Amino acid sequence: MNDTIELINVKKVIQSKEIIKDISFSVARGEVFGFLGPNGAGKTTVIRMLVNLIRPSEGTIRICGCDLKTDRKQAMNKIGAIIEQPELYGYMSGYSNLKHYANMNRNTITHERIMEIASIVNIEKSLKQKVKTYSLGMRQRLGLAQALLHKPDILILDEPTNGLDPNGIREFRKYIRHLAETYDMTIMISSHLLSEIELMCDRVGIIEHGKLIELKDLKAGAISSNQKFRMKISDSKLASELLNMKGYLHKKLDSHILELSTHEHIMPEIIQEFSAHHIKIYWVTPITATLEDHYFSTLSASEGM
Numbered sequence: 001m002n003d004t005i006e007l008i009n010v011k012k013v014i015q016s017k018e019i020i021k022d023i024s025f026s027v028a029r030g031e032v033f034g035f036l037g038p039n040g041a042g043k044t045t046v047i048r049m050l051v052n053l054i055r056p057s058e059g060t061i062r063i064c065g066c067d068l069k070t071d072r073k074q075a076m077n078k079i080g081a082i083i084e085q086p087e088l089y090g091y092m093s094g095y096s097n098l099k100h101y102a103n104m105n106r107n108t109i110t111h112e113r114i115m116e117i118a119s120i121v122n123i124e125k126s127l128k129q130k131v132k133t134y135s136l137g138m139r140q141r142l143g144l145a146q147a148l149l150h151k152p153d154i155l156i157l158d159e160p161t162n163g164l165d166p167n168g169i170r171e172f173r174k175y176i177r178h179l180a181e182t183y184d185m186t187i188m189i190s191s192h193l194l195s196e197i198e199l200m201c202d203r204v205g206i207i208e209h210g211k212l213i214e215l216k217d218l219k220a221g222a223i224s225s226n227q228k229f230r231m232k233i234s235d236s237k238l239a240s241e242l243l244n245m246k247g248y249l250h251k252k253l254d255s256h257i258l259e260l261s262t263h264e265h266i267m268p269e270i271i272q273e274f275s276a277h278h279i280k281i282y283w284v285t286p287i288t289a290t291l292e293d294h295y296f297s298t299l300s301a302s303e304g305m
């Protein structure tokens with residue numbers, strides 16, 4: 001059982017409007033999963049179902065193998081979440097906020113655990129300060145500490161970088177990767193901004209009008225397996241003739257630069273062929289289509305559906 005979040009044919013109807021239309025996907029243990037889509041696409045609605053704030057109209061949700069319908073409590077113990085804004089009290093210190101939250105939700109959280117989690121999110125030096133003096137980034141880390149107090153296996157964050165400045169976003173990204181890698185946590189992050197998701201996540205699901213329209217692997221290798229390569233060589237005219245003979249798709253940019261559209265597995269063969277004909281290769285560089293290109297082409301392709 002490697003999937004920690006599973007949605008199977010999940011639908012949600014609110015006031016006879018189909019907000020979520022038959023969504024299925026799963027997130028593996030240790031994966032950082034991005035949930036990307038424009039405002040109003042249905043991200044928060046899906047997340048509210050995952051944390052049991054609302055029930056699906058149809059379908060099954062499993063958290064670490066526990067069905068939300070039958071093992072709700074067990075499933076909820078596995079999840080820590082921040083939906084929209086974390087609930088923080090400005091007039092209380094960071095420590096009191098964590099203590100208060102721990103008392104409200106679970107009585108088993110010790111002083112040591114609070115200090116441990118504060119150090120993980122790097123807030124321990126400011127714990128005595130009132131939260132109203134915190135920067136947005138500090139508040140957000142305190143929110144993270146709150147969600148992580150009970151050692152969940154899964155962390156779910158709804159638009160967590162909203163309002164953060166570029167520096168704050170960069171720092172936040174670092175924490176997320178650290179949590180996933182150090183504690184083998186499964187992390188799901190929603191966003192309408194693909195630039196954030198792209199750098200933080202292993203995989204992304206794109207949602208639009210309540211439908212999952214794409215699942216895409218972002219890990220190194222996956223995205224580069226079939227793409228473009230640009231190369232600088234001594235004779236692109238001869239190279240182009242060789243490629244034409246073999247039927248490889250390419251473009252000659254000038255007398256030294258070629259652009260090839262192919263699978264990376266084919267590259268060694270092409271390089272050998274060039275060498276056999278005494279074409280010197282100065283460099284080869286992959287040109288990765290960004291997720292941005294992909295996101296917009298996917299969205300525009302599904303327009304009007």
Ligand SMILES: Nc1ncnc2c1ncn2[C@@H]1O[C@H](COP(=O)(O)OP(=O)(O)O)[C@@H](O)[C@H]1O
Nearest residue numbers: 014015019037038039040041042043044045046
């Ligand atoms: N309680 C509700 N009642 C009516 N409509 C809702 C409710 N919750 C969400 N919606 C609608 O469902 C759609 C998806 O909303 P939401 O899940 O908040 O999208 P996102 O988080 O992707 O911006 C929106 O059109 C929103 O207006």
Ligand SMILES: [Mg+2]
Nearest residue numbers: 043044045159
């Ligand atoms: Mg939302």
